[in-house]
Amino acid sequence: MSTGAWIAAAAVVVTVAVGLWRLATDGRFRVAAAPAPQEPADAAPPAVPPGAELVASVGGALGGRATLLQFSSAFCAPCRATRRVLGEVADLVDGVTHVEVDAEQHPDATRTFGILRTPTTVVLDPSGAEVTRAAGAPSRDQVLAAVARVGSHDADGTLNK
Amino acid sequence: MTTTATPGTTPGTRTTSAAPAPPGAIDPRAPQLAAAVTSVVLVAVLLLPPPAALALLAAQAVLFGLGAVRGVTATPYAWLFRTLVRPRLAPPAEWEAPEPPRFAQGVGFAFAVVGLAAMLAGATVVGQVAVGAALVAALLNAGFGLCLGCELYLLLRRATARRIAT
Numbered sequence: 001m002s003t004g005a006w007i008a009a010a011a012v013v014v015t016v017a018v019g020l021w022r023l024a025t026d027g028r029f030r031v032a033a034a035p036a037p038q039e040p041a042d043a044a045p046p047a048v049p050p051g052a053e054l055v056a057s058v059g060g061a062l063g064g065r066a067t068l069l070q071f072s073s074a075f076c077a078p079c080r081a082t083r084r085v086l087g088e089v090a091d092l093v094d095g096v097t098h099v100e101v102d103a104e105q106h107p108d109a110t111r112t113f114g115i116l117r118t119p120t121t122v123v124l125d126p127s128g129a130e131v132t133r134a135a136g137a138p139s140r141d142q143v144l145a146a147v148a149r150v151g152s153h154d155a156d157g158t159l160n161k
Numbered sequence: 162m163t164t165t166a167t168p169g170t171t172p173g174t175r176t177t178s179a180a181p182a183p184p185g186a187i188d189p190r191a192p193q194l195a196a197a198v199t200s201v202v203l204v205a206v207l208l209l210p211p212p213a214a215l216a217l218l219a220a221q222a223v224l225f226g227l228g229a230v231r232g233v234t235a236t237p238y239a240w241l242f243r244t245l246v247r248p249r250l251a252p253p254a255e256w257e258a259p260e261p262p263r264f265a266q267g268v269g270f271a272f273a274v275v276g277l278a279a280m281l282a283g284a285t286v287v288g289q290v291a292v293g294a295a296l297v298a299a300l301l302n303a304g305f306g307l308c309l310g311c312e313l314y315l316l317l318r319r320a321t322a323r324r325i326a327t
Contacts, residue, residue: 003286004207004214007293014297019305075264075314077189077257104318111319118315 026136029123029146052128054109055099065095066131066150067124068143071103071115078137082119089143096147125150186256187234189306192265194246195228195238196302199269203296206276207289215280218292222273228266233259236266265302265310269295 001009051069055062068086072079083100090098103110103118113122113130122133123146131150134142199221206218228236272295279288301307 002208004209004289007289008204008207008296011293011296011300015300015304018297019301019307022305022307073315073318075261075311077261077308077311080258081255103315107319110315116316116319117312 022136027134027138027142029132029134029138029142029149049128049130050109050112051122051124051130054101054106055124055128058099058101060099061097062124062126062128063095063097064126065093066126066147067128068096068098069122069124070098070100071110071113071118071120071122072100073103073118076118079119082121082137085138085140085143086121088140089147093144093147123147123150183256185259187259188242188247188253189255189257190246190250190253191239191242192233192262193303193306194242195233195236196299198238198241200296200299200303203292203299206292207296211280211285215277218273218277218280222270222277225266225270225273229263229270233262233266261308261311264314265298265308268310268313269298
């Protein structure tokens with residue numbers, strides 16, 4: 001087989017691997033809360049969670065139950081579908097708001113949150129702290145399940161508000 | 162409540178499946194077909210002997226450039242979709258903004274130019290690896306509807322923002 005043929009075969013293998021990995025992980029909300037590089041667990045939480053700060057800076061309001069914070073960019077096709085799905089959930093569930101920010105216009109927040117892809121949906125609790133997140137377009141059921149998790153997080157007493 | 166801080170998008174204008182095409186929006190299957198044809202061309206570039214491979218890659222580079230400069234609807238692949246494929250399909254469930262695939266065409270153009278330059282300089286394998294990378298992106302788009310070039314955009318912006326900040 002020629003070098004070109006080997007490269008073509010390798011490209012097909014890489015494509016299938018990346019494609020299947022993306023199909024499996026897109027829109028899936030992580031069980032563990034996102035990387036928290038900010039402070040050790042026993043340190044006092046920051047006065048204002050970065051999520052609360054960001055939502056306020058774009059003129060949005062935190063939901064009484066949960067906030068769906070969507071990071072988008074101009075060059076992002078699945079952001080559209082995500083906007084529609086999150087909007088639907090916000091309309092459907094009381095106390096849930098949807099706030100969309102342009103990742104490019106908020107480079108600091110994008111770095112604080114460690115956003116590598118758009119769309120990324122970050123689910124915030126009523127205080128604006130991150131509960132879970134998903135990269136890629138989530139389905140409505142995935143978002144509803146993630147919102148339900150905010151409630152259980154609250155009941156656990158892990159939230160001091 | 163929905164708050165949108167993305168310029169150029171209007172909150173509340175959500176496309177539903179039966180809606181007519183919003184102005185400027187494209188059928189997402191058009192770039193997918195273009196990616197499929199592009200994949201075939203790029204595989205041919207990898208399999209054919211040098212003169213034919215160079216000519217094909219140069220032609221594909223022109224098409225990438227056309228898509229990036231004039232927009233994805235200006236390419237012959239888009240014309241092929243409009244005249245031969247689209248009439249046979251039901252309307253799409255979702256419309257898509259033309260900017261993401263257009264940006265990705267620019268990324269494809271960059272890879273094609275690197276591939277061409279390397280092949281012309283005699284570094285055939287380097288050129289073929291560049292073509293292989295473009296092939297992965299095209300296959301992902303055609304087979305899975307994923308747009309790697311579009312995702313690259315945010316990473317590029319993050320990297321450049323950091324460079325300016327530090």
